[in-house]
């Protein structure tokens with residue numbers, strides 16, 4: 001099988017490529033990535049010489065380039081490439097629309113032209129919007145995105161649906177909860193807080209810290225995508241979650257305790273506008289239809305993740321410099 005992975009130099013995409021090449025050494029992967037601030041070829045340095053792996057630096061909004069890649073043939077596209085950070089979408093919504101919406105449409109158009117057998121849109125639970133303290137979103141819940149990030153992902157999801165319904169493109173949408181694990185750019189809660197704590201920097205918690213997210217270890221998400229690639233049904237949507245709903249404060253305390261660091265590192269900062277209170281997914285469909293369930297208990301995943309960042313300081317110290325510091329100084333998320 002030959003698979004075009006978009007955004008494979010990012011966090012989840014790089015973990016996915018590694019999993020696929022380990023499990024199916026005969027498969028071919030083409031990784032199309034623009035290498036934005038979040039894309040990092042160091043994430044894949046262990047497989048860069050694998051003859052079954054090819055990296056193409058480029059933008060998914062470049063239709064000529066996407067056509068040239070697909071002209072050479074592909075059985076499936078797994079579409080990870082995106083601007084992925086909610087906070088950044090508050091400062092620069094335009095790039096989210098360009099990459100996440102227009103970029104997805106370019107891929108869909110090209111997938112149709114070259115009769116690609118399966119298009120998998122990797123989306124997020126954030127498209128369902130905020131929930132109160134009970135209940136969970138199913139695949140048929142309404143889309144009520146509140147941030148420019150989630151609105152751009154929901155828009156892309158709707159385009160994917162339309163290409164399936166109108167043109168018969170064999171497309172599937174997946175919606176996953178918050179991922180954590182190795183190679184996550186240190187701007188998201190867990191990777192930022194572990195790396196800040198390791199260097200005794202403060203951990204900036206928005207508002208009261210009682211925002212609830214469900215957390216999934218990245219390899220479990222990648223295993224779900226593997227199942228969907230091989231057994232998912234065109235036209236379907238699959239929710240994917242870890243079954244670990246936690247408040248930001250609970251996670252922060254766990255990280256501090258694993259690293260033996262004091263609670264005085266926690267710093268409450270002004271809340272993010274329109275901060276969604278809680279996300280929660282009903283993941284019974286993927287369990288019942290594809291037999292997938294998460295394998296990594298939260299405590300175990302966090303222990304592995306803390307250990308990974310502690311033993312890969314050169315990876316994140318290289319990333320956490322230059323423009324990174326300028327950005328966080330400006331938006332003061334870093335303090």
Ligand SMILES: NC(=O)c1ccc[n+]([C@@H]2O[C@H](COP(=O)([O-])OP(=O)(O)OC[C@H]3O[C@@H](n4cnc5c(N)ncnc54)[C@H](O)[C@@H]3O)[C@@H](O)[C@H]2O)c1
Nearest residue numbers: 007009010011012034035036038039059060081082084179
């Ligand atoms: N991280 C999560 O918790 C999470 C949860 C659910 C869904 N998702 C979705 O999964 C996907 C991957 O998320 P991630 O956390 O790995 O993101 P990431 O920010 O770590 O990686 C995104 C990758 O896309 C690349 N990219 C960005 N714009 C591009 C463009 N125009 N052309 C080509 N490449 C481009 C970047 O260089 C980077 O390598 C995203 O679509 C995101 O919406 C993420």
